[in-house]
Amino acid sequence: MYSEFGFIEKIRRRSVSRSAKIGIGDDCAVIAKDSKTDLVITADLLVEDIDFRLDWTTPELVGHKALAISLSDIAAMGAKPVWALLSIGVPEKIWNTDFPEKFYDGWFAIADKFNVELVGGDVSKTPDKIVIDSIVAGEVKKNKAVLRSGAKTGDLIFVTGELGGGAGGLKLLDRGVWKNPEQIKLWQMDLLNRQRQPFPQISIGTILSERNLASAMIDLSDGLSSDLAHLCAESKVGAKIEAHRIPIHKKLSEISPLKNEALELALNGGEDFELLFTVNPKKISRLKKVLTNYKITCIGEMTANAEMIELVSASGSSILQPAGFRHF
């Protein structure tokens, strides 16, 4: 019996590397395209009642999110999305509703924003639940894809945007706010949008790769504690982050007045689809210049303590265990 990540690691060791420059173990695989370009590609499986609930969202938002989470993986490589495949399985009772059409409406709305072309996929029947597999390919200049494995001791750790909002939105859905849509408050809608309609950070990702600014990058899908642990494992370094520097989503204070609870959501909640990246200290001034229009926050630095993450807070220092989302 394996944990999800243990099993993936086993499959990874079994896969012989031939055409892929980077295979299993990063946000995307990296495959040589031509003399100037690499192709990056990712797949994300979404399952009804595991990854989404029909009464908690809309068909359009399921379509949006299916593509957005894959675009976030493309962003994490510093690549620009180009084309996509979409496989969808639905039960007969859903086929005979407007779900399929509205799902594709939502998918195409965000695809058009990012110039993503649907080139193929599959349509199938399922016995009971909806399943979606979202495959997206992107392009990046040769050898410029930003990997999880490039972080060095002393590199500073940055995150984009604010964290914990995705998990905060999930908490609201779990509490049943969707049952009375007319009573949803503005701050609640902010958090619900973070959960149901994530926005992939393609612009920041491509700037970082084009300007050679990031030594390593990952998208925050499982949760900061888990995703930083993935990056540390691939880079064979450790990290020290400071709790008070973590940009916690402002509306989380409305959910809970306890600061610790908001921090917990930011650390372990997952589904923020922001980027976490590391930068050589010498490049910081240039980084700030080119990202002046974007919210980025330095939360700590990489250390030589391989695969150990230290969390420094007012009450002292502790070891941060990966406690983000996992299926198994």
Added chain:
Amino acid sequence: MYSEFGFIEKIRRRSVSRSAKIGIGDDCAVIAKDSKTDLVITADLLVEDIDFRLDWTTPELVGHKALAISLSDIAAMGAKPVWALLSIGVPEKIWNTDFPEKFYDGWFAIADKFNVELVGGDVSKTPDKIVIDSIVAGEVKKNKAVLRSGAKTGDLIFVTGELGGGAGGLKLLDRGVWKNPEQIKLWQMDLLNRQRQPFPQISIGTILSERNLASAMIDLSDGLSSDLAHLCAESKVGAKIEAHRIPIHKKLSEISPLKNEALELALNGGEDFELLFTVNPKKISRLKKVLTNYKITCIGEMTANAEMIELVSASGSSILQPAGFRHF
């Protein structure tokens, strides 16, 4: 409410073509790779209790078939498979068995035969049933991918191998032969193998594209009547095929002594994963020379009666309606 193919057609019209040379509507999408090569890519969704049943097969054979059916799409473009993504969702109770490991055993066994590299994918939990999305990419010389749309009036129609075996195997499974495995006869095992362990026709496909021999091609997954109809629709021509020339799987006579029933399985049964291709009459002698070691059969010719398929048999001529597999 749409039929499956009607819905896909609608999605296809909505998709703006940019990077893809061929998008939705063929066995694979075709995307320019470099100055000498095109990339072809396909996705196939397999759902437990729709596309396979655990008591009718083994985990290894599910892994084999998941990859084989996508390789068959690659073969239908005349391409050579290169890399793959594999997304798999399993319920917790299956995760805690040896299914995942044996499934990958079967997948890797055929992947190694065809030099396919696993570069990524996803692992997820499902509430109840196993789902698999198999994505395979192949390479073909620039502009040499064989499309569904190239058939011309007068081209001869060929199929590889024998037809109806996949459907014959399914019939045996439906009759319950799997309940007494020690009593399965040799001829039954032949048909079961056709159903559970299909073999993709990569060699024939690549020979046809490299030698410029096929004007159009499709793999026989839904069934001859449906797949020939797809090819006719894309090529905007019709077809006339002769019943007595269709290479019916020999072991089907053991299932039913009625010739009509075997013909019905060969026409509409699906899942044979043989290739159907069309050839300009001038190229026939060259075709026979280069494919001398392979079983191919001419079953008829393309006609000017757009999208109409005529079936000629001893009892006369009739219009053949597409009656192969469809989900909706």
